[in-house]
Amino acid sequence: MAVIGAFAYEEDFLAAAENLKASGFDNISLLSPLPLEEAQEVLGLGKSPVRRFSLAGAILGGICGFAMAAGTALVFILPTGGRTIITLPPFLVITYEMTILFGVLFTLLGFHFVSGLPAWRDKPYLPSANIDHFVVVVEGAAGEQVARAEAIIRDAGADEIRHVEEDQ
Amino acid sequence: MSISVLDALRPAKKPALLTLVLVIGLFVGAWVHGKYLSDRSPVQPIDFSHTIHTTDNEIPCQHCHIYADTTPVAGVPSVSKCIGCHKSLPDVREGPEILKLAAYWENREPIPWIKVHDVPDFVHFTHKRHIKAGLECQECHGSVETMDRVTRVVTIRMSWCVDCHTEKEVENGRDCWTCHK
Amino acid sequence: MSKISRRDLLQYIGAGGVGAVGGVLYGESVQRNVELLIPQVVPPDDYSPGVASWYNTVCNQCSAGCGISVRIREGKAKKIEGNPVHPVSQGRTCARGQAGLNALYNPDRIRTPLQNAGQRGSGSFEEISWGDALATVGSRLGRLKIENNASRVRLLTGRVRGRLDELFAQFMGLLGSDHYQQYDFTYPSALMAANKTSYGTDVLPYYDIKNATFVLSFGADYLGTWISPVHHSLAYGHLRHGQEGRRGKTVQIEPRMSLTGASADEWIPARPGTEGLLALGIAHALVSDGRYQGSDRDEWSTALAAFSPARVSAETEVSDDKISQLAREFGASAASLAIAGGAAAAGTNAVASVVAVNALNHIAGNLGKPGGVIFNSEQAFSSAAASRPAGHQGVLDLTEAMEAGDVEVLLVHDANPVYALPENVRFQQALQNVPLIVALSSFPDETTEMADLILPTNTYLESWGDDVPDPGVGFPVASISQPVVAPLYDTLSAGDIVLSLARQIGGELPIRMRWGTMEEFIRDRWREEYNKRESAGEAQEFEAFWQASLEAGVWGQPGADSGGNSVPSTSSTIASIANPVSMFAGGESDYPLVLHPYLTATFLDGRGANLPWLQELPDPMTSVVYGSWAELNPATAAEMGIKDGDVLEISSPTGTVRVPALTFPAIRPDVVAMPIGQGHKGYGRYAGDRGANPIHVVANQIDTQSGELAWAATRVKIKRTGEKLQIIKTDGVTRTLGRQILAPKNDHG
Amino acid sequence: MSTFVEKLRSYRKPGYYDEFDYHWTMTIDLDRCTGCEACVVACQAENNLPIVGEERFAQSREIKWIRIERYWEGEYPNVKMGFIPMLCQQCDDAPCETACPVYATYHNQDGLNTQIYNRCIGTRTCAVYCPYEVRYFNWFTYTWDEPLEQQLNPDVSVREKGVMEKCTFCIQRIRIAKDNAKDDDERRVRDGEVVPACVQSCPTEAMVFGNSKDPGSKVSKMMKNPRGYKVLEELNTSPSIVYLTKAHS
Amino acid sequence: MFDHGQPSYAEVNKDVLATMLETGPKYWILLGTTMGVAGICFFMPWFYQLIVGVGAAGMNRNAVWGTYLSNFIFWIGLSHSGTLLSAVLHITNSPWRKAIYRSAEAMTLFSLMTAALFVMVHVGRVWFVHWSFPIPNQMGLWPNFRSPLMFDVMAITTYLTASSIFIYMGSVPDFAAVRDASTGLRRRLYTIFSFGWRGTAREWHTLGWAYTFFAVFVVPLAVSVHSIVSWDFALSIVPGLHHTIFAPYFVCGAIYSGTAGIVTVMYCLRKFLHFEKYIGQVHLDSLGKLLIALSLIWSYINILELFSSWYGGTSFELEALKFRLIGFYAPLYWEMILFCAFVPLLMLSKKIRWSWNKMLVISILINIGMLTERFIIVATSQPRKFLPDAFGFYFPSWIEISITIGSFAIFATLFLIFIKWVPSISIYEVKETLKPLRRDA
Structure with missing residues (x-):
């Protein structure tokens, strides 16, 4: 069972979120039509692990790039222009490009990994959350938690409250 | 209200599977062609063994x-080379394929x-x-x-x-x- | 996994099936085409597939008689190289020689006998069989012979030497006609006539450029077109850097810089028509300097008195300093050599000019010594020695006879006088008076187009023949030409046609000309020669000799040059000194410019124009391809407001051509030069209808002594037509702009 | 590991080339060259160069692996002409080679600047980079008027549209010479055994071809000539063709 | 920032989505026209060229590179507007970026695609173009990574990938908005496109970080891309191309033409999609100032290039310089100088900078100038290389001119398709620039 509350104003929404957090609701989602730093703070989201993916990707890309260029040169020894077989300046360009390519691709991977998207399972959602409402979703609430959460949300000044069955 | 990508993807399942089968079919077809249907052993004008x-x-x-x-x-080998043996050795002068060879020789035509x-x-x-x-x-x-x-x-x-x-x-x-x- | 319904299953199977069929179709579409392996029925003895073999024969692209080797693979000719053992070409070839393959495989070749199927000259022909063709000609000739009218039969050929010439002569002789005439625009008739005057014998001596140290050439483009360009080029290379420690010098005197002029150390643009005068001026300087010490010194002084450097300088527009410098160098050089040719030997004073140059050689003592003028005392085969004159005189006579209606049958072989004669000779018109014209030719050309009957001949790469290079190389040499490939089409060699005709005519002809084929004839004659020399050896010995000669492509006796240094009598030289100034057709006021037609290294006299490689070969001096042009000095062009590509109307007193202008830095301002070779009307697809033929506007001027055509003695006027034509050339900017291209940087400054 | 490093080091120039037996080199004596263009036709015949036709010639689409460049000096009447045969210089440090993205051109162990036609995708970068402008592009698929195709050299590919081509020093002849040498007790190719078509035809013997690694070869001796220089030497492309400048008597 | 007053959040959604969801006949006519022009002017001549060979174009042995390559550089240059500018402004946190960056990035993507198409048109054997990619194959031979063209291949594929990801990831929340506003198949599609985006704080947080990293990667990438394109020329030794200044010259020129391109696109968005509310004077003014700065840098580098050619004093460089300044193509050269160095100075006047119509004209002139610049680089350097005998001339054929025209139609087609598939203004980022939804606000 998930409890959904929609707010018209940012501060109400944040208050509700803080209260819920304080009351021990850990599994809450804070939906907003635009990024809100405060909401992220409420959830205690600091530095994102995405950066690790970026770094790993960049390093891997650099290594792969150079290895690809050098390896290709060594498979068939075909000297060109009187250059050495492992020619550093051009290979560094390749390395550079591959660093960026892998960095970008790994960042994308990291995004999906960290954000949990694509959302394969049904997720509680209100379309107004993407227009001009701020929505708090308390997920995995059971029994009395439902009422308690609802109370906190209503107290904070929600426009609309809904209950949604979650499929597991 | 809820969102699920899986739900959205569901109707695409069958077309996707059909496409997959088609692509697999393509590969199988090309492989079969290469393995069995391509002319790896063409039929020659004379059934030479x-x-x-x-x-x-x-x-x-x-x-x-x-x-x-x-x-x-x-x-x-040139036609003259073939006919050289087949004329001089008595037991290989007959036979349908050898007669074909003889015909080429008589017409002074090369064997294609x-x-x-x-x-x-x-x-x-x-x-x-x-x-x-x-x-x-x-x-x-x-x-x-x-x-x-x-x-x-x-x-x-x-x-x-x-x-x-x-x-x-x-x-x-x-x-x-x-x-x- | 949910259950799959029957319908779904069918769909999946369908998709898979479609895919599989698609895959198979794809595989089928990328499969390579079936190729066949065609074996020989009976392989030739020396057949090895994928390996080239070389056959030696003789080049026929000009009259030099170079030996060539043809690379054959799987029965097809692939490449022509010089025959390394042949003393004329020594393994080298020129551009024209290389392009012989284009002649062999020319798409425009005549493939079967043809009969005129419309009005004469309309170019419509129908195929007939060899039997009919030969019967038609044979019966006509036979009738004329019986009627004792054989002198109404004329044979006109291009320059033919060796056994084919002998066969032609024999055929005409047996037929009863003494009208066998050769015609070749490039034939050095003035040189022959002058040598007759100077030396009493009309031979081409061997000009030993190789060992010379100072070559003074009066108009002779010996590296490009004159007599034996490949041999001269070899000699030139040797002259430059073949001798340790010395580099020969060359000087070229001509109004428009030729290929040879470009390579010369000095290029002197003397006034056109005064080259002989300049030679006499130099001779005067030599004699008056006391460099000539012969017993007849005084006589020379007297004979040359009129040619003082001052006078010569005024007439030739060459400074007297230059004249005395040339005289000094000419006299002082270890081995000097003066030669004359080209336009200098094609004025109305042609013979006098060449005689003057001969005099110069005489005074400098260049006769009969290395690096000078060497006379070949002995030709390889006596009977083939007398090279038949191929100048204009004969063809002018022929034209007259045709006009007078004295010619009933004209046989033309390998000659194209319709193209290579001035228009006011009216050769083409005269042809209309001939009832039967038979052309023996491999290609359609302007003359062949006029024929009633065309008997297609093999090219020289498909024919038997032999040749004695003229001039020789200082010792007896003869070359065999053999078919290097089987004839491509239903054609016969000229010799075989003549032999067949002889059989057709009957009577004594087939008895006297008993050979079945040209090959037999040549072998027979070579056996005779062999027997003469080797005092009748065994039959096998000749066979070995023949095989060896055939393989080598040439036979020669390098040791047998004992007579080489004998100098013919030169007593008449002094007497024949004349005032050699050319007279020009057209007055200077009406026709301000001198027309300088020149043979090109690519087309020679136009015979190379149907070979695509030569059409695509940039002109050596201007880099122009596909078309002709008129060269003008930039100053002249600027004065007249002419720019490159402006179409000019060039009018001589006898004709007009239209051709685009091209400024050329190395030409006299009072000269307009035009290359010969383009302007064909019926010479196949590559010669096309491009450019203009300057020979056509040349006035019918005659050399006063020999009666030969003076093709360099015409004045013209030019007019801008206002049209423009793109001159296709490969050159961009022809100045080095100070870049390090022709010399190392430090040398360039 | 150390052998690996050694090996990597061996791929460095000039050591890499020093291991091999041949460095094909040509000298061209401009004092002998008369500009007769026999070499141009010889090359055309040997290497199946197309007959492009008048229209395409007019568009500067001609293909001549060797061409004669002509330069005038001075003005009339003191005017001089300089001919220089221009063909692929087979540079050791060839700018064209690094240009190719697909290795269609590279430097082989004989010091030759290769061109593998069927690998070429036709970016034409090599032609832009070449300072000697001796690379020619097949703008079209050229055909030969029947029966001219019979003279095509079977040892040389006929190139299709979209492919770059250039002088190969007649690699097919080098190949045959090496093949013969191998049959003959695995000996090395002798001096003079292999000559490209242009050298073979040259009527003034202005061109000399050979192995410059053989100190006794004719070409090695010619290279020592004090008149020797390389065209556009300041570009440091290290051409394999040494020209001998014109001398004065 | 908003010339017509602040819209509400809901209005933003409505206005932006309306451009996607409501399609009039005008749109279809326009799309049909551009597709038709693309087909007739681009693909038909190309097809013809594939059959006969590249000889259908006007290039010859003196200039083996022609209009195709100059167009390639032009389109690559144009691509430098969007992603680079967007990324730089994202990192520097410039709020005025937010309304324009989506279409700017789209421009990047589509001009890159057009540029890539020109590579295909340019090469002689496009059917083997995959050999220039490091793809495992039976020959065992991979491409030559020493070639500047391989740098190109690597850089452009990376740039195309990164740009696509960049624009896509920036659009994910907007795809969710489209999803919410639509039904049926479109809804399903956009559910997939948006990965089921809900806008949770965690999603925003991750996206924010990822997006910043994309931006950080893209900036050096974009700079490298045009540097590398310039090295196609500069790594040759051709006089007029072999300049060390080429990389910054090309990068600067690229951003210059790209920025001018944004002005043009902005004008069209405003005019045809009625985004007057969101794209206002502040954008025009900022871009105008940027253009002035870029034009000055561009002019400076140009002078420097001329100077170094002249100062070098070699015959090669002087000849190339002479041909460029007073040769056949000199009118084009001076046209370029006029359009790219002098015309932009008009923008120093605020009146002009604040006028949409005048700015449109200037931006188009700048791009004409830049197109010319690329053409001049290609067409005047190659025919004047080292050997005067090989000097030649290049003039584009009708095929090339037609394909050039067609490429603009291709770009327009792609853009027209884009505006129906992706919100051409970033909804959520515009919201960020609005007054926050607070009770006290």
Whole structure:
């Protein structure tokens, strides 16, 4: 069972979120039509692990790039222009490009990994959350938690409250 | 209200599967063509049997393919060469295929053999070098001596040539100009 | 996994099936075409597939008689190289020689006998069989012979030497006509006539450029077109850097810089038509300097008195300093050599000019010594020695006879007088009076187009023949030409046609001309020669000799040059000194410019124009391809407001051509030069209808002594037509702009 | 590991080339060259160069692996002409080679600047980079008027549209010479045994071809001539063709 | 920032989505026209060229590179507007970026695609173009990574990938908005496109970080891309091309033409999609100032190039310079100088900078100038190389001119398709620039 509350104003929404957090609701989602730093703070989201993916990707890309260029040169020894077989300046360009390519691709991977998207399972959602409402979703609430959460949300000044069955 | 990508994808499942099956089919078809349907052993104008000549009668390859060790081209035997034996040896003068040969000879026409092994026009290949390097005919052509109709056992591709050159450490064997012209 | 319904299953199977069929179709579409392996029915003895063999024969692209080797693979000619053992070409070839393959495989070749199927000259022909063709000609000739009218039969050929010439002569002789005439625009008739005057014998001596140290050439483009360009080029290379420690010098005197002029150390643009005068001026300087010490010194002084450097300088526009410098160098050089040719030997004073140059050689003592003028005392085969004159005189006579209706049958072989004669000779018009014209030719050309009957001949690469190079190389040499490939089409060699005709005519002809084929004839004659020399050896010995000669392509006796240094009598030289100034057709006021037609290294006299390689070969001096042009000095062009590509109307007193202008830095301002070779009307697709033929506007001027055509003695006027034509050339900017291209940087400054 | 490093080091120039027996080199004596263009036709015949036709010639689409460049000096009447045969210089440090993205051109162990036609995708970068402008592009698939195709050299590919081509020093002749040498007790190719078509035809013997690694070869001796220089030497492309400048008597 | 007053959040959604969801006949006519022009002017001549060979174009042995390559550089240059500018402004946190960056990035993507198409048109054997990619193959031979063209291949594929990801990831929340506003198949599609985006704080947080990293990667990438394109020329030794200044010259020129391109696109968005509310004077003014700065840098580098050619004093450089300044193509050269160095100075006047119509004209002139610049680089350097004998001339054929025209139609087609598939203004980022939804606000 998930409890959904929609707010018209940012501060109400944040208050509700803080209260819920304080009351021990850990599994809450804070939906907003635009990024809100405060909401992220409420959830205690600091530095994102995405950066690790970026770094790993960049390093891997650099290594792969150079290895690809050098390896290709060594498979068939075909000297060109009187250059050495492992020619550093051009290979560094390749390395550079591959660093960026892998960095970008790994960042994308990291995004999906960290954000949990694509959302394969049904997720509680209100379309107004993407227009001009701020929505708090308390997920995995059971029994009395439902009422308690609802109370906190209503107290904070929600426009609309809904209950949604979650499929597991 | 809820969102699920899976839900959205569900109607696409069948078209996607159908496409997948189609693509797999394509690959299978192409493979089957390459393996069984491509003309690896074309029907020749005369049903010549290498088995009879080479295995049964123990004629060495270069008895007929006389140019193999001296020129780039192995050469198919001339009609006169064929008829030479088939006229002089009494027990091989008859037979439907031999009569065909005789007809070619009488008309002074060459036999339009169909090429089984063909290297592209941009490749320089010489039999002489390979035979002088000690290669057996069978290494590339397969056991022709056991074939009633010649079948191509290798697909002549660059990697096939290069791998052998690499393995045998041929001098300049990986220089493009060794083979490409 | 949910259950798959029957319908779904069918759909999946369908998709898979469609895919599989698609895959198979794909495989089929990328499969290589079936190729065939065609064996020989009976392989030739020397057949090895994939391996080239070389056959030696003789080049026929000009009259030099170079030996060539043709590379044959699987029965097809692939490449022409010089025959390394042949003393004329020594393994080298020129551009024209290389392009012989284009002649062999020319798409425009005549492939079967043809009969005129419309009005004469309309170019419509129908195929007939060899039997009919030969019967038609044979019966006509036979009738004329019986009627004792054989002198109404004329044979006109291009320059033919060796056995084919002998066969032609024999045929005409047996037929009863003495009208066998050769015609070749490039034939050095003035040189022959002058040598007759100077030396009493009309031979081409061997000009030993190789060992000379100072070559003074009066108009002779010996590296490009004159007599034996490949041999001269070899000699030139040797002259430059073949001798240790010395580099020969060359000087070229001509109004428009030729290929040879470009390579010369000095290029002197003397006034056109005064080259002989300049030679006499130099001779005067030599004699008056006391460099000539012969017994007849005084006589020379007297004969040359009129040619003082001052006077010569005024007439030739060459400074007297230059004249005395040339005289000094000419006299002082270890081995000097003066030669004359080209336009200098094609004025109305042609013979006098060449005689003057001969005099110069005489005074400098260049006769009969290495690096000078060497006379070949002995030709390889006596009977073939007398090279038949191929000048204009004969063809002018022929034209007259045709106009007078004295010619009933004209046989033309390998000559194209319709193209290579001035228009006011009216050769083409005269042809209309001939009832039967038979052309023996490999290609359609302007003359062949006029024929009633065309008997297609083999090219020289498909024919038997032999040749004695003229001039020789200092010792007896003869070459065999053999068919290097089987005839491509239903054609016969000229010799075989003549032999067949002889059989057709019957009577004594087939008895006297008993050979079945040209090959037999040549072998027979070579056996005779062999027997003469080797005092009748065994039959096998000749066979060995023949095989060896055939393989080598040439037979010669390098040791047998004992007579080489004998100098013919030169007593008449002094007497024949005349005032050599050319007279020009057209007055200077009406026709301000001198027309300088020149043979090109690519087309020679136009015979190379149907070979695509030569059409695509940039002109050596201007880099122009595909078309002709008129060269003007930039100053002249600027004065007249002419820019490159402006179409000019060039009018001589006898005709007009239209051709685009091209400024050329190395030409006299009072000269307009035009290359010969283009302007064909019926010479196949490559010669096309491009450019203009300057020979056509040349006035019918005659050399006063020999009666030969003076093709360099015409004045013209030019007019801008206002049209423009793109001159196709490969050059961009022809100045080095100070870049390090022709010399190392430090040398360039 | 150390052998691996050694090996990597061996791929460095000039050591890489020093291992090999041949460095094909040509000298061209401009004092002998008369600009007769026999070499141009010889090359055309040997290497199956197309007959491009008038229209395409007019568009500067001609293909001549060797061409004669002509340069005038001075003005009339003191005007001089300099001919220089221009063909692929087979540079050791060839700018064209690094240009190719697919290795269709590279430097082989004989010091030759290769061109593998069937690998070429036709970016034409090599032609832009070449300072000697001796690379020619097949703008079309050229055909030969029947039966001119019979003279095509079977040892040389006929190039299709979209492919770059250039002088190969007649690699097919080098190949045959090496083949013969190998048959003959695996000896090395002798001096003079292999000559490109242009050298063979040259009527003034202005061109000399050979192996410059053989100190006894004719070409090695010619290279020592004090008149020797390389065209556009300041570009440091290290051409394999040494020209001998014109001398004065 | 908003010339017509602040819209509400809901209005933003409505206005932006309306451009996607409501399609009038005008749109279809326009799309049909551009597709038709693309087909007739681009693909038909190309097809013809594939059959006969590249000889259909006007290039010859003196200039083996022609209009195709100059167009390639032009389109690559144009691509430098969007992603680079967007990324730089994202990192520097410039709020005025937010309304324009989506279409700017789209421009990047589509001009890159057009540029890539020109590579295909340019090469002689496009059917083997995959050989220039490091793809495992039976020959065992990979491409030559020493070639500047391989740098190109690597850089452009990376740039195309990174740009696509960049624009896509920036659009994910907007795809969710489209999803919410639509039904049926479109809804399903956009559910997939948006990965089921809900806008949770965690999603925003991750996206924010990822997006910043994309931006950080893209900036050096974009700079490298045009540097590398310039090295196609500069790594040759051709006089007029072999300049060390080429990389910054090309990068600067690229951003210059790209920025001018944004002005043009902005004008069209405003005019045809009625985004007057969101794209206002502040954008025009900022871009105008940027253009002035870029034009000055561009002019400076140009002078420097001329100076170094002249100062070098070699025959090669002087000849190339002479041909450029007073040769056949000199009118084009001076046209370029006029359009790219002098015309932009008009923008120093605020009046002009604040006028949409005048800015449109200037931006188009700048791009004409830049197109010319690329053409001049290609067409005047090659025919004047080292050997005077090989000097030649290049003039584009009708095929090339037609394909050039067609490429603009291709770009327009792609853009027209884009505006129906992706919100051409970033909804959520515009919201960020609005007054926050607070009770006290």
